[in-house]
Amino acid sequence: MEKIVSLxxxxxxxxxxxxxYGGLGSVWDYGPLGAELKRNLKDAWWHSSVYERDxxxxxxxxxxxxxSVWMASGHVTSFEDTLVDCKGxxxxxxxxxxxxxxxxxxxxxxxxxxxxxxxxxxxxGPIEDEGSLSYLRPETAQGIFVNFQNVVxxxxxxxxxxxxQIGKSFRNEVTTGNMxxxxxxFEQMEIEYFVKPxxxxxxxxxxxxxxxxxxxxxxxxxxxxxxxxHEKDELAxxxxxxTDIEYxxxxxxxxLEGIANRTDFDLKQHMRLSGKxxxxxxxxxxxxxxxxxxEPSGGIDRSILAxxxxxxxxxxxxxxxxxSLALHKSLAPIKAAILPLLRNRPEIVELAKSIREDLRKHxxxxxxxxxxxxxxxxxxxxxxxxxxxxxxxxxxxxxxxTVRDRDSMKQDRIAASKVKEYLTDKFx
Ligand code: GAP
Numbered sequence: 408m409e410k411i412v413s414l415x416x417x418x419x420x421x422x423x424x425x426x427x428y429g430g431l432g433s434v435w436d437y438g439p440l441g442a443e444l445k446r447n448l449k450d451a452w453w454h455s456s457v458y459e460r461d462x463x464x465x466x467x468x469x470x471x472x473x474x475s476v477w478m479a480s481g482h483v484t485s486f487e488d489t490l491v492d493c494k495g496x497x498x499x500x501x502x503x504x505x506x507x508x509x510x511x512x513x514x515x516x517x518x519x520x521x522x523x524x525x526x527x528x529x530x531x532g533p534i535e536d537e538g539s540l541s542y543l544r545p546e547t548a549q550g551i552f553v554n555f556q557n558v559v560x561x562x563x564x565x566x567x568x569x570x571x572q573i574g575k576s577f578r579n580e581v582t583t584g585n586m587x588x589x590x591x592x593f594e595q596m597e598i599e600y601f602v603k604p605x606x607x608x609x610x611x612x613x614x615x616x617x618x619x620x621x622x623x624x625x626x627x628x629x630x631x632x633x634x635x636x637h638e639k640d641e642l643a644x645x646x647x648x649x650t651d652i653e654y655x656x657x658x659x660x661x662x663l664e665g666i667a668n669r670t671d672f673d674l675k676q677h678m679r680l681s682g683k684x685x686x687x688x689x690x691x692x693x694x695x696x697x698x699x700x701x702e703p704s705g706g707i708d709r710s711i712l713a714x715x716x717x718x719x720x721x722x723x724x725x726x727x728x729x730x731s732l733a734l735h736k737s738l739a740p741i742k743a744a745i746l747p748l749l750r751n752r753p754e755i756v757e758l759a760k761s762i763r764e765d766l767r768k769h770x771x772x773x774x775x776x777x778x779x780x781x782x783x784x785x786x787x788x789x790x791x792x793x794x795x796x797x798x799x800x801x802x803x804x805x806x807x808x809t810v811r812d813r814d815s816m817k818q819d820r821i822a823a824s825k826v827k828e829y830l831t832d833k834f835x
Pocket of ligand 1: 545546547548578581587588589590591593594595597662663664665702704705706707709800
């Protein structure tokens with residue numbers, strides 16, 4: 408974990424928020440390469456969830472919602488941790504993490520247990536009173552539920568179908584740590600999949616398999632993934648069943664994504680509090696019902712951490728340590744690096760720059776001429792760049808360049824004019 412945290416900071420993937428002020432607890436910023444990785448991950452999810460399916464629409468709802476939403480969803484009353492404080496060292500613990508009546512850190516006396524709601528509060532408008540109280544959403548899901556009818560009507564959708572959304576969520580987490588794993592501001596990728604009651608268990612199984620194989624498709628080692636079904640007493644207040652997809656993080660097996668059967672809980676609650684009829688009318692059977700919902704809910708930040716941990720490699724090559732990120736090509740922040748071997752030979756520089764101009768219209772590329780070739784390769788390996796293109800003296804006469812593969816380190820000599828086609832083929 409230390410190696411990953413250090414690489415993230417050194418190479419511009421993830422920085423602590425407000426670092427120059429000593430940092431803000433459990434809030435993180437994505438640097439230049441982290442921002443690219445995050446975009447690629449979101450694209451991969453959106454592509455497979457929305458574009459590759461006939462039965463899912465996208466949505467981008469606001470973070471701020473009517474306060475009644477959180478009454479209906481149960482978050483105002485049930486989204487709570489039970490906490491105790493140590494009177495000695497002042498540390499705070501979740502009650503389930505404490506055995507006995509003493510502080511697990513210093514042995515000091517503990518306060519009475521009290522409830523702590525995890526939602527972050529804010530006020531809308533100029534007057535800060537109860538009436539202006541609002542929340543930063545703790546899950547993106549509710550934006551989907553309240554728009555269920557809008558999507559059915561505007562897109563003429565028939566059940567079963569789903570609505571997918573990626574967006575920020577906020578939780579005033581008490582137990583934090585392990586970098587972005589548990590943050591107070593994070594991003595979720597969620598689908599609410601609406602089905603006819605009675606077909607929910609079948610769809611639940613399907614989504615568990617679908618989401619499990621998605622991580623493998625994008626490069627996570629199968630042995631580092633497992634499914635864990637929730638016991639009845641750990642189910643969220645809205646769920647009839649839930650399976651976590653867990654990843655073997657450097658700090659142990661932990662949740663990456665949860666697939667829950669939310670039943671008709673949310674739509675029913677919104678019907679109750681809004682007074683609006685959110686039932687679905689099935690043309691074929693002339694039946695009216697409240698759909699059940701299967702919810703695959705993953706975290707972008709946790710996924711990034713898992714993809715980084717899973718792709719991290721250390722090996723010895725010709726007596727030297729090589730660190731590389733064997734990221735799936737579609738996730739790699741930089742797709743190709745253009746490396747001129749002699750930066751003071753104008754013809755080499757000209758050819759290298761013309762390749763860069765050609766490639767940058769299609770791929771995120773990087774140009775680097777600031778070190779020896781061995782060093783340049785190592786820099787790119789460490790950030791997961793799948794291809795390095797070197798332009799050398801011979802390139803001037805044979806009009807060819809060398810393309811080196813990150814994982815096999817094999818080199819191909821190909822025509823400079825064909826680099827774009829070569830890479831397009833590799834990224835298919
Ligand atoms: N809508 C359902 C829901 O929010 P959850 O299990 O609380 O369910 C879903 O969250 C996913 O969101 C988790 O599997 C995790 O990947 C991510 N997540 C939740 N809390 C997080 C946090 N504090 N920091 C980073 N990711 C978090």
